[in-house]
Amino acid sequence: MLPVEETMEAANGIPAADFGLVRLHLARAVAHVCPRAWWARRDDFVQDCMVRILDLARRSEGKRLSATYLYRVAYSVLIDEIRRRRRRPETPLDPDEVGPATRESDPETAASAKETGRAILDCLSRLGRDRRHAVTLYLQGHSIAEAARILDWTAKRTENLVYRGLSDMRECLSTKGVRP
Amino acid sequence: MSPRVSEPEAEALRVAYQKLLDDASTDDADLDRIWGAVTGELSPAARRDVVEEVARHPSWALAWRLAHELASAAAESKQPRAVVSGRRWSTLPLLALAAGVVLALGLGILLRSSPRGSEYREPVAATIESRTPGDAISKRNGCRLEWAGPAGAVFELRMTSEDLGRVHTAAGLAAGAYRVPPEFLAELPPGSRLLWQVEARLAGGGRLASATFVATHEKECRS
Numbered sequence: 001m002l003p004v005e006e007t008m009e010a011a012n013g014i015p016a017a018d019f020g021l022v023r024l025h026l027a028r029a030v031a032h033v034c035p036r037a038w039w040a041r042r043d044d045f046v047q048d049c050m051v052r053i054l055d056l057a058r059r060s061e062g063k064r065l066s067a068t069y070l071y072r073v074a075y076s077v078l079i080d081e082i083r084r085r086r087r088r089p090e091t092p093l094d095p096d097e098v099g100p101a102t103r104e105s106d107p108e109t110a111a112s113a114k115e116t117g118r119a120i121l122d123c124l125s126r127l128g129r130d131r132r133h134a135v136t137l138y139l140q141g142h143s144i145a146e147a148a149r150i151l152d153w154t155a156k157r158t159e160n161l162v163y164r165g166l167s168d169m170r171e172c173l174s175t176k177g178v179r180p
Numbered sequence: 181m182s183p184r185v186s187e188p189e190a191e192a193l194r195v196a197y198q199k200l201l202d203d204a205s206t207d208d209a210d211l212d213r214i215w216g217a218v219t220g221e222l223s224p225a226a227r228r229d230v231v232e233e234v235a236r237h238p239s240w241a242l243a244w245r246l247a248h249e250l251a252s253a254a255a256e257s258k259q260p261r262a263v264v265s266g267r268r269w270s271t272l273p274l275l276a277l278a279a280g281v282v283l284a285l286g287l288g289i290l291l292r293s294s295p296r297g298s299e300y301r302e303p304v305a306a307t308i309e310s311r312t313p314g315d316a317i318s319k320r321n322g323c324r325l326e327w328a329g330p331a332g333a334v335f336e337l338r339m340t341s342e343d344l345g346r347v348h349t350a351a352g353l354a355a356g357a358y359r360v361p362p363e364f365l366a367e368l369p370p371g372s373r374l375l376w377q378v379e380a381r382l383a384g385g386g387r388l389a390s391a392t393f394v395a396t397h398e399k400e401c402r403s
Contacts (some may be wrong), residue, residue: 006363007232008344022253023251025249025250026250028249028253029249029250029253030282064303068254070254071250071251071253071254071281072215072254072337074250075211075246075247075250075251076211078250079206079209079211079243079246082205082242083205083206083207083208083391085209086205086206112262112351113196113199116196116199117196117197117199117200117238120193120196120200121200121236121238124235124236125235129232132232132235133231133232135235136231136234136235136387137231138190138194138243139193139194139197139198139346140241140244141194141245142236142248142249143209148225148377149220150217150218150220150231151224151227151228151231152227152228158364163184163185166189166190166193167183167184169185169193170185170189170193178197180189180192180196
């Protein structure tokens with residue numbers, strides 16, 4: 001195997017290490033959202049994003065870019081790439097290019113997962129606004145403390161709203177015959 | 181009142197909700213508002229308005245998830261930088277401290293490139309140790325960094341200058357040695373230090389990361 005070597009340098013006041021970190025955080029984000037059909041090409045996806053980020057950084061001559069700005073740019077670029085690829089879905093030619101098998105490989109299971117998803121959205125929409133907000137952030141993976149900060153509520157109030165909202169969700173889903 | 185939802189039930193809901201996003205588009209999501217809400221730039225009322233959209237639209241939910249991921253990464257990458265920037269490391273204890281900070285900041289985070297769930301460290305007491313003579317990159321050792329690690333592993337090496345201005349990576353290394361490219365050293369003052377770390381992909385699967393090592397480079401290796 002031939003070694004692959006790469007050197008990154010600072011651009012517009014941003015240390016190379018920042019670009020390296022952005023690349024790796026992008027890789028992590030992509031790994032979390034990457035559909036199976038893109039799995040084998042996720043590195044290309046990250047590379048495409050990095051090319052655009054570096055290009056933007058180089059073009060902003062004279063303007064000192066902060067690391068925060070770099071991540072904001074990375075966010076836009078990542079979303080743009082997802083939009084672009086959704087419009088032109090790529091079908092892998094080689095079955096081995098598809099990602100690791102999941103339970104959704106089975107069409108029946110996939111249909112059931114979609115039905116559950118629709119039921120969750122419907123049940124969320126039936127919650128009171130505050131409970132819906134608390135539960136949404138919880139389902140997104142935020143901790144109670146994070147959700148409280150975002151919603152500007154106390155942790156106690158947020159926690160109550162999350163657990164009452166989740167109980168409502170369970171009840172709503174059971175009336176639909178859905179059990180996640 | 182119905183009994184409280186158990187942790188496994190809540191987790192199952194979370195997983196089912198996340199699956200919703202697998203096929204979501206992001207076409208109608210307002211990225212500026214979402215980023216502003218996630219980073220706290222918007223007012224609380226405006227943040228709640230965004231969360232309302234996230235609750236209703238999978239496209240917003242997916243965009244929120246990515247924003248959260250990258251905004252957290254931005255915050256993570258910013259914190260230790262404030263400690264390191266502009267510092268001159270003149271003593272060994274400071275150097276050790278700074279190397280530790282850089283480990284967390286640069287190479288440590290750099291090496292956490294795989295998805296969180298798949299991170300893996302070898303459970304046995306395998307280690308990677310520096311074998312660079314005198315911790316110096318010099319003509320005497322062929323301007324190489326050297327290390328010893330598990331047999332059969334393939335290594336990835338990352339190194340950075342002290343100020344993080346230059347980063348170099350080399351992947352797919354079968355031997356425990358790597359000649360530092362003169363071009364990489366050319367821009368660095370003689371006697372300056374490099375921080376380097378090696379990650380092994382083990383023959384039996386899994387990964388093993390070394391500690392961060394420090395090496396001084398000598399002028400003679402710059403050309």
